[in-house]
Every structure is written in C-alpha cells, then in structure tokens.
Amino acid sequence: MNTQRVDVKLVLLGREYSGKTSLVERFVFDRFSCTPYQSTIGNAFVAKRMEAKGKNLTLGIWDTAGSERYEAMTRIYYRGAQAAVVCFDLTENTSFQRAKFWVNELLNCEEHCRVYLCATKADLVGDKMARKVDLHDMHDYAEEMKAQLFETSSKTGQNVHELFQKIADDCAEKLVFTDQTPRGVNITKDAKREMARCCVK
Amino acid sequence: MAAKPVRKGIHVDHSELLCKKGCGYYGNPAWHGYCSKCWREEYSKARHRQIKEDRELAERLQKEEEAAYASSSSSSTTTTSRPIAFSKFEEKKTQEKARKVNTVKKFFTTSKTPSKRSMLLCCPNNFTMVRQHSVESSQAAGEFQEFLKLLRKPAAQDILKRCRACIEGIAVFILLPMFSFQPFNNFAFAGSLPEQVEKTMDNVEKYIMTRLYKHVFCPESTEDEKKDLAIQKRIRALHWVTPQMLGVPINESSPQVIDMVEKAITDIIEMDSKRVPQDKLACITRCSKHIFNALRVSQNEPASADDFLPTLIHVVIRANPPRLQSNLQYITRFCHPNRLMTGEAGYYFTNLCCAVAFIEKLDAQSLSLTEEEFDRYMSGNASPRRPTQEPSSLVDELSACPVLAPLHTNLLDLQELEKQQCQLESNAADLDRALVAWDGSVAQEVANVARKLPPKVQASISSFPLLLAEVAASPSGPLDSEVEDSITLPPPLLPQPAGS
Numbered sequence: 001m002n003t004q005r006v007d008v009k010l011v012l013l014g015r016e017y018s019g020k021t022s023l024v025e026r027f028v029f030d031r032f033s034c035t036p037y038q039s040t041i042g043n044a045f046v047a048k049r050m051e052a053k054g055k056n057l058t059l060g061i062w063d064t065a066g067s068e069r070y071e072a073m074t075r076i077y078y079r080g081a082q083a084a085v086v087c088f089d090l091t092e093n094t095s096f097q098r099a100k101f102w103v104n105e106l107l108n109c110e111e112h113c114r115v116y117l118c119a120t121k122a123d124l125v126g127d128k129m130a131r132k133v134d135l136h137d138m139h140d141y142a143e144e145m146k147a148q149l150f151e152t153s154s155k156t157g158q159n160v161h162e163l164f165q166k167i168a169d170d171c172a173e174k175l176v177f178t179d180q181t182p183r184g185v186n187i188t189k190d191a192k193r194e195m196a197r198c199c200v201k
Numbered sequence: 202m203a204a205k206p207v208r209k210g211i212h213v214d215h216s217e218l219l220c221k222k223g224c225g226y227y228g229n230p231a232w233h234g235y236c237s238k239c240w241r242e243e244y245s246k247a248r249h250r251q252i253k254e255d256r257e258l259a260e261r262l263q264k265e266e267e268a269a270y271a272s273s274s275s276s277s278t279t280t281t282s283r284p285i286a287f288s289k290f291e292e293k294k295t296q297e298k299a300r301k302v303n304t305v306k307k308f309f310t311t312s313k314t315p316s317k318r319s320m321l322l323c324c325p326n327n328f329t330m331v332r333q334h335s336v337e338s339s340q341a342a343g344e345f346q347e348f349l350k351l352l353r354k355p356a357a358q359d360i361l362k363r364c365r366a367c368i369e370g371i372a373v374f375i376l377l378p379m380f381s382f383q384p385f386n387n388f389a390f391a392g393s394l395p396e397q398v399e400k401t402m403d404n405v406e407k408y409i410m411t412r413l414y415k416h417v418f419c420p421e422s423t424e425d426e427k428k429d430l431a432i433q434k435r436i437r438a439l440h441w442v443t444p445q446m447l448g449v450p451i452n453e454s455s456p457q458v459i460d461m462v463e464k465a466i467t468d469i470i471e472m473d474s475k476r477v478p479q480d481k482l483a484c485i486t487r488c489s490k491h492i493f494n495a496l497r498v499s500q501n502e503p504a505s506a507d508d509f510l511p512t513l514i515h516v517v518i519r520a521n522p523p524r525l526q527s528n529l530q531y532i533t534r535f536c537h538p539n540r541l542m543t544g545e546a547g548y549y550f551t552n553l554c555c556a557v558a559f560i561e562k563l564d565a566q567s568l569s570l571t572e573e574e575f576d577r578y579m580s581g582n583a584s585p586r587r588p589t590q591e592p593s594s595l596v597d598e599l600s601a602c603p604v605l606a607p608l609h610t611n612l613l614d615l616q617e618l619e620k621q622q623c624q625l626e627s628n629a630a631d632l633d634r635a636l637v638a639w640d641g642s643v644a645q646e647v648a649n650v651a652r653k654l655p656p657k658v659q660a661s662i663s664s665f666p667l668l669l670a671e672v673a674a675s676p677s678g679p680l681d682s683e684v685e686d687s688i689t690l691p692p693p694l695l696p697q698p699a700g701s
Contacts, residue, residue: 006543008543044493044552045548060545066506077551
C-alpha cells in the first residue's frame with residue numbers, strides 16, 4: 001500500500017446532510033453531486049496537494065459520519081487534528097445548534113486545533129425566507145469563539161476554495177515553525193552512541 | 202611439553218618412533234610422542250598441577266567476590282555462591298566450579314557498581330543471543346539486510362547496530378511494566394530525501410517489530426486479552442444485527458457486492474496474522490477499499506463517511522476478527538504516529554476504532570429498536586430474521602438476501618415436519634388407549650360368556666391357558682391335530698351373537 005505523505009489532518013464535522021461530503025467534492029474534484037461521476041471510489045478520506053505561502057503541503061481531509069448514533073465516537077476522529085471545519089446548513093437552525101456543540105467540544109479537547117465555521121448551502125438562501133440561521137447570531141458566535149466563518153455554496157463553488165486556501169495558509173505557517181527546529185542527526189557521520197538508552201525514554 | 206622432533210623427507214628414523222621417555226616402547230604423535238603408559242603419567246601430573254592452580258584461583262576469586270558483596274548492598278545475595286570446602290570435591294567438579302565463579306566474577310568486573318538492574322541487563326541479553334529465532338524473525342532479518350545493502354555503507358551499519366541494540370534492550374525491558382517506544386522518532390536523517398527517510402523507517406519498523414512481536418503483542422502486563430474475549434463475546438451476541446438496522450446502504454442481492462463484502466471480511470480477519478504494524482494497517486486499508494467498492498456498486502455514487510462507517514461496523518460484526526482489541530492496541534502503541542494520525546491508513550484505522558467503540562456501546566436506541574425488542578434479540582428468544590412479523594416485510598427481507606431464502610424454506614419444512622410429528626404422536630397415543638380399552642372389553646366379554654356356560658365347561662375354560670401351554674410345549678405335530686386328539690376338550694363352541 002503506497003501511503004501518500006500527508007502534512008495536515010483536517011476534520012470535517014457537522015450534522016447529517018449539512019453538506020460535508022459535497023464540500024469536499026466541490027473542493028477536490030470541482031463538481032457537484034447532481035452530475036454522475038465514475039472515477040473515485042469514495043471521498044471519506046481525500047488527500048489534496050496545495051500550495052500555500054510558497055510551500056507545498058498536503059491536506060488530508062477526514063469526513064466524519066454525522067449521524068447522532070455515532071456522536072459519542074466523534075472524539076476519536078478529531079484527536080490530533082490540526083484543523084477542523086464545522087459545517088452547518090443555513091436553511092436549518094438545528095444544524096447550527098449542533099455546530100455549536102462541536103465547536104465547544106473542539107475547544108475543550110483539542111487546544112491546538114484551529115476551528116473554521118462553514119455555513120453551507122448559501123445558494124439556497126437567496127430569498128430571506130429560506131434562511132433559518134440569523135446572520136448576526138452567526139457572526140457574533142464566530143467572533144466569540146474566535147473562529148473563522150465562511151459562507152459557502154458547494155453548488156456554485158462560492159467561497160469553497162477560499163476556505164481551504166485559508167486553512168492551508170494557516171497550517172503552512174505552523175509547519176514552517178516545526179520544520180525549522182534542527183533536531184536531526186546525520187547518520188552518515190559517526191553518530192554518538194546516545195541510542196544506547198533508546199528504550200528508557 | 203617437549204618440542205616435536207623435526208622430520209626430514211619420507212624416511213623416519215627408528216628412534217623417532219620410540220617413546221620420548223626411552224622406555225623402549227613405541228610412541229604416538231597423539232600422545233605427544235610418548236607411549237601410552239608414559240603419556241598417562243605425564244598427563245596426570247600436568248592435570249594435578251592444573252587442578253591445584255584452579256583451586257587457588259577459585260579460592261582467591263571467592264574471597265574477592267565476598268569482599269565485593271560485603272561492600273555493596275547486602276540484599277542482593279540470591280545469586281552468590283556460598284563458600285565450599287573444595288578439598289571434598291572431586292577434580293572435575295572443582296574445575297567446573299572455578300569456571301562458574303569466573304563467569305560470575307566477569308559480571309561484576311564490567312560494571313563497577315553491581316546492582317540488581319545490571320544483573321537483569323546481563324542475563325536476558327545473553328539469553329536473546331542464544332535464543333532460536335522464529336521463521337518470521339529470520340526472514341525479516343534477511344529482508345532487512347537486503348534493504349540495507351541499498352544504503353550507503355556507514356549509514357547502513359549504524360542503523361543495523363542501533364536496531365540490534367534496540368531489540369536486545371527492549372526484550373529486556375519487556376519485563377518491566379508498559380513502556381512507550383519510539384526510539385527513532387527524534388531522528389531526522391540529515392541530507393536524505395524525505396522518501397528515503399520514510400523508506401528507511403518502514404524497514405526499520407518491519408525488522409524491529411517482527412523480531413519483537415512475541416514480546417510486545419498482547420503483553421501480560423495489560424488487560425488486552427481480557428478485552429479481546431469480551432469484545433469477541435459481545436460480537437457473537439450481536440450476530441442478529443441486520444444491515445437494515447445499522448442503516449447499511451449496500452445491496453445484498455447483488456453477487457458482486459456480496460463478493461466484495463466477503464473480501465473485506467477476509468482482509469480484516471487476516472490482520473491478526475501479520476506481525477508488522479504497517480502490514481496490519483494495510484489489511485485494514487484493503488478491507489476499507491473493498492467496502493468502498495461495495496458501496497459504489499450498490500449506490501452508483503462514491504460513498505461518504507455516513508455510508509462507510511455503518512458498513513464497516515456490519516463487516517466487523519460479521520467477521521468477528523480474532524484478538525481485535527490486542528491488534529488495535531498494538532497498532533496504536535507501535536505504529537508510527539504520523540502515519541496513524543494523518544494518512545489515509547490512519548483514517549481507516551480511526552474508523553475501525555470507532556466501529557469497535559460503537560459495538561461496545563451499542564444499545565436499543567442506536568439500532569432504533571425498542572428496549573424490549575433489543576432484549577429479546579440479545580437473549581436469543583427471538584430473531585429479526587424469523588417470520589414473526591407480517592409476511593410482507595418477511596418477503597422483503599428474503600428478497601434482500603438470497604442466502605436467507607433456502608434457510609427460510611428449510612425452516613418452514615421443519616415446522617411442517619414438527620406438526621406432523623405431533624399429529625403422529627397423538628394418534629399413536631389414541632391407538633394405545635383404544636387397544637387397552639379393547640383388551641379390557643374382550644376380557645369382560647369372555648367372562649360374561651363363561652358365566653352363561655355350564656360349570657364343566659367353565660372349568661375347562663379356566664384351564665384353557667394351561668392347556669395352551671401344554672400344546673406349545675409338545676414337541677411335534679401341528680397344533681390343530683393335537684387339539685383335536687385331546688379327549689378332555691369339550692366340543693368346539695359355536696359362534697354366538699355377543700348380545701345374547
């Protein structure tokens with residue numbers, strides 16, 4: 001199994017039918033699921049190469065099952081994630097309430113994880129009647145949680161690339177930081193015998 | 202010993218063949234030129250000298266050793282040899298003893314402060330070196346050597362050296378409670394390509410983990426084994442869970458889909474047979490790929506996580522993989538964390554962990570059943586596949602799974618058979634009762650008839666059984682003629698209507 005190197009773990013959270021899968025699909029394959037397609041076998045996990053801040057990095061995008069029966073297990077998914085996109089449906093207020101729950105969980109359990117709020121299905125709220133999530137509430141909440149907010153539409157592609165580009169940029173900064181700490185040992189030289197206590201660690 | 206005589210050419214002087222001691226007998230090169238008798242004398246002298254020296258040495262060492270012990274902690278005296286009067290021993294034993302003392306001495310001279318831990322380090326190290334390696338171990342070692350040939354010389358040797366040190370070290374530390382082992386994590390190989398580093402790490406992992414597998418898989422210091430059994434029992438109890446309950450969107454009537462699900466099941470069972478964490482992960486990945494294929498064929502569109510997880514749960518329940526918990530723990534402990542946290546294999550592994558967690562916590566609510574139904578299914582009193590529901594849903598179910606159809610007809614046949622069996626039994630009982638009643642009525646009838654006849658006939662009737670016995674005992678002649686010949690018999694009775 002040829003495993004591709006992945007730099008960033010990005011988790012998608014959100015209720016069922018909140019548009020997580022469509023978001024990935026629009027981003028990775030630039031298409032919307034109304035049209036039939038053949039090439040991929042699944043997009044629960046996708047690795048996407050991106051360029052950010054002059055660096056190449058690969059985003060590993062983890063889709064999660066949004067059904068409530070798996071809620072207790074969600075924590076297993078976002079363990080060690082560098083970034084999380086919490087999706088909610090603009091036409092459904094309950095999905096926004098669920099999103100709040102996940103944001104809280106993330107802030108409590110994964111302090112190094114950056115949280116991005118993603119309001120999906122923006123194309124459906126052209127008329128004000130369809131919008132069920134108050135614009136001001138949404139922005140206030142994002143500000144309160146210090147989370148970035150994006151209003152996207154997977155159908156039209158609005159804001160989708162902007163969202164992922166932002167994530168890649170933020171993560172690239174972080175990667176530069178960790179990459180430059182020189183802890184390497186040149187194995188071609190006669191390395192010191194410090195491995196003698198390798199297992200005491 | 203005396204120097205050997207110098208030989209010249211093929212010719213051997215006669216004097217050279219004689220015993221060196223000049224006793225007149227012929228000597229032998231095997232006995233250093235002595236004859237057998239002289240050689241024995243010489244040899245026993247040398248031996249006595251040697252024994253004497255050994256004894257002295259042993260005694261000296263003994264004293265040193267005792268001194269060392271006295272200076273160090275007095276608690277660790279379990280392995281000390283006690284002072285023994287050597288003169289009582291035979292020569293051979295003395296020699297052996299001296300050797301032993303020597304070895305023990307060596308342990309202490311290498312480390313200046315002898316402690317329990319250094320003992321611990323020394324002994325099992327020696328043990329691992331003489332230990333016989335398993336087939337997998339030697340194979341892994343061979344492969345690893347092959348791989349290292351591709352690397353630059355000094356680097357390769359260094360890696361091999363480190364690995365060996367690591368294996369021996371860990372084999373010892375297994376005796377201690379659980380440890381965390383990531384010896385190569387803090388290494389970056391300066392000047393190498395990332396791919397090269399990755400490859401090296403993979404091979405190092407393969408080598409080390411194959412060699413250490415026996416020690417670190419499901420170690421006794423953890424409760425893995427207990428958990429294995431628990432989850433296995435749990436899955437066995439959940440055999441009745443249908444794909445419909447889990448919301449698995451696969452089409453079980455298509456042979457192609459069934460085939461893929463079977464492959465997925467095989468892969469996840471195979472995981473237990475692999476030794477290296479990455480091989481185990483590869484099994485999980487293959488299993489997941491088969492599931493995705495099955496989903497794509499069923500739905501005609503790429504699957505999302507919402508479809509994948511329930512299907513994986515379904516596969517795990519059907520497969521009931523051996524030592525599941527141990528395998529998951531092993532991978533978590535020893536797989537490269539980067540691979541586990543970010544890569545594709547890591548994603549599938551996380552899903553598997555999730556599936557196991559779900560199975561452990563599974564209750565009525567998560568299958569959208571009532572508590573009552575759930576309890577009934579769990580206790581085995583009912584099965585969702587048994588025709589207790591209305592026929593329409595049953596037919597649906599049967600069409601959903603062709604494997605169930607023959608099972609169902611067989612079940613119906615068995616029920617029919619059971620019904621017939623019951624019928625047969627009750628009929629037999631009826632017949633039995635009727636026979637008993639008839640028996641009684643016949644006896645009654647006979648008694649009634651007998652009462653109406655004259656006393657003489659009565660007597661002969663009462664002796665009738667006796668007579669029959671006589672007839673049976675008579676060795677020859679047909680029954681009828683015998684009876685006719687008998688004079689004591691009354692004339693045959695004429696048939697009469699029973700009512701009279």
